[in-house]
Amino acid sequence: NAGVTQTPKFRVLKTGQSMTLLCAQDMNHEYMYWYRQDPGMGLRLIHYSVGEGTTAKGEVPDGYNVSRLKKQNFLLGLESAAPSQTSVYFCASRGDMSTDTQYFGPGTRLTVL
Amino acid sequence: KQEVTQIPAALSVPEGENLVLNCSFTDSAIYNLQWFRQDPGKGLTSLLLIQSSQREQTSGRLNASLDKSSGRSTLYIAASQPGDSATYLCAVRGPGANNLFFGTGTRLTVIP
Numbered sequence: 001n002a003g004v005t006q007t008p009k010f011r012v013l014k015t016g017q018s019m020t021l022l023c024a025q026d027m028n029h030e031y032m033y034w035y036r037q038d039p040g041m042g043l044r045l046i047h048y049s050v051g052e053g054t055t056a057k058g059e060v061p062d063g064y065n066v067s068r069l070k071k072q073n074f075l076l077g078l079e080s081a082a083p084s085q086t087s088v089y090f091c092a093s094r095g096d097m098s099t100d101t102q103y104f105g106p107g108t109r110l111t112v113l
Numbered sequence: 114k115q116e117v118t119q120i121p122a123a124l125s126v127p128e129g130e131n132l133v134l135n136c137s138f139t140d141s142a143i144y145n146l147q148w149f150r151q152d153p154g155k156g157l158t159s160l161l162l163i164q165s166s167q168r169e170q171t172s173g174r175l176n177a178s179l180d181k182s183s184g185r186s187t188l189y190i191a192a193s194q195p196g197d198s199a200t201y202l203c204a205v206r207g208p209g210a211n212n213l214f215f216g217t218g219t220r221l222t223v224i225p
Contacts, residue, residue: 004156033212042117042202042215043157050211058212090156100145100206102213104156 002026004105006091012111013081021076021108023091031094032074033102034058034066036087043090049074081112115140117205119216126193127224134188134219136203141184144210148177148188149202151218157202161188193223 007022023032030051035043045058049068063085065077074093078085091105116139126132136146145164149157161170161177163186169178176189186203200220204213 031211040217042217043204043213044215045212048211056211092157100147100162101159102147102157104149104158106156107154 004091004093004103006089006105006108008108009106010109012113013078014113015082017081017112018077018079019081019110020078021089021091021110023074023076023093023105024072025074025091025093025103026072027093027095027103028071029093029095029103030071032068033092033094034064034074034076035090035092036060037090037107038087046076046089081110083112086110086112115143115205115207115214117203117214117216119201119203119219121219122217123220123222125222125224128193128195130193130223131189131191132193132221134190134201134221136186136188136216138184138186138205138214140207141181142207143181143205144208146177146179146186146203146205147213148175148186149204151200151202153199160201190221193221195223195225197221198223 004025033048034046047066052071055066067075089108092102147162148160163179174191179186200218202218204215
C-alpha cells in the first residue's frame with residue numbers, strides 16, 4: 001500500500017513550457033486535491049475532485065487544468081508555465097464525507113525559469 | 114474568507130520540555146480542525162483531527178484542544194524529543210466546504 005505518490009519529484013521548466021504532474025493513490029479514495037505551498041504562505045488549494053470524472057476549482061486555479069479520468073489518478077497540467085508557478089505542489093486524497101483525514105503525497109518541487 | 118494564523122513561526126526548545134503551539138482562525142463556523150506535521154522535503158502527515166463538537170483530542174504525547182468560540186486551538190507536546198523537530202501546520206474546514214485552510218506553520222526544533 002503505497003498511499004499517495006507523485007511524479008515527478010523535481011522539475012525545471014522554462015517560461016512558456018507545459019507539463020503534467022501525476023498523482024496516484026491506491027486507497028480507493030473518492031476525493032483528491034492539488035495544493036501549492038509557497039514560502040510564508042499556507043498551502044492553497046488549486047483544484048480538487050469529488051470523484052472519477054469530476055473536477056472543481058479551488059482558491060488559486062488560474063493557469064492550471066486538471067483531469068480525473070480514473071479514480072486513482074489526478075493530473076495537474078500547466079499549459080504555459082510562468083515564474084509565478086514556481087512552487088512545491090502537493091497532492092492529497094480523502095476517503096469520503098465521513099472521514100476528514102487527508103493523506104498527502106511527498107510533493108513535487110517545480111522551478112520555472 | 115477564513116484566515117488561519119500560527120504564532121510563533123519558529124520555536125526552539127531543549128529536549129524534555131513540554132511545549133504549546135498556537136493556531137487561531139477568523140471564522141468560528143468550522144467543521145473541524147486538523148494538526149499536521151511536515152518534515153523537510155516531505156509531505157504532510159495528519160496528527161490529530163478535532164471535530165467542531167469536540168474540545169480536545171489526544172494521541173500519545175500530543176494533545177490538541179479547540180475553543181471554537183474564540184477561534185483558537187493549541188497543540189501540546191509533552192516531553193519533547195529531537196525526533197519531534199518538524200514544521201507543525203494547522204488547518205480548518207468550514208461546513209459544506211471541500212477544502213482545508215492552512216496556517217503557515219510553526220517550525221519546531223528540539224535541541225538534544
